[in-house]
Amino acid sequence: MLIEFACRRCGARLSKPVERRELEPLPRVSGREHYTYGPSTVVAGATAVDPDSCTRAGAAATWVINPLDGVGLRPHTDSSRLYGCCRRDGINGPNLLCAGCGSEVGIEISDCWTEHDIRLLSSAVTVEQVQ
Ligand SMILES: [Zn+2]
Numbered sequence: 001m002l003i004e005f006a007c008r009r010c011g012a013r014l015s016k017p018v019e020r021r022e023l024e025p026l027p028r029v030s031g032r033e034h035y036t037y038g039p040s041t042v043v044a045g046a047t048a049v050d051p052d053s054c055t056r057a058g059a060a061a062t063w064v065i066n067p068l069d070g071v072g073l074r075p076h077t078d079s080s081r082l083y084g085c086c087r088r089d090g091i092n093g094p095n096l097l098c099a100g101c102g103s104e105v106g107i108e109i110s111d112c113w114t115e116h117d118i119r120l121l122s123s124a125v126t127v128e129q130v131q
């Protein structure tokens with residue numbers, strides 16, 4: 001079954017169609033060469049819900065998607081959310097906004113010492129079934 005994520009506030013689409021899988025957390029990711037991308041928790045075309053509070057999300061459940069599947073997202077307008085060594089570590093809270101209405105919908109994690117994922121906040125997105 002394919003699902004898509006949409007913004008809870010304005011309904012804009014936030015992902016390509018993705019297939020729900022069980023979460024298989026990555027082994028702990030550590031530092032490597034600057035400006036390189038880490039492994040992704042889910043392959044493109046898949047998603048998994050992480051019921052455990054993601055500390056980056058302020059202790060909220062998140063859906064993990066591959067960064068290739070995110071659409072209609074833009075960086076946060078508050079630059080304090082965009083910290084990271086080479087890209088984004090996501091530690092300062094949600095750093096992705098819905099491009100449609102500007103609400104906080106997700107976290108890009110893409111730094112040189114992290115995995116490479118997008119986490120969508122369960123509280124900010126809706127899950128829609130795709131035919
Ligand atoms: Zn770096």
Ligand SMILES: [Zn+2]
Nearest residue numbers: 007010098101
């Ligand atoms: Zn929106």
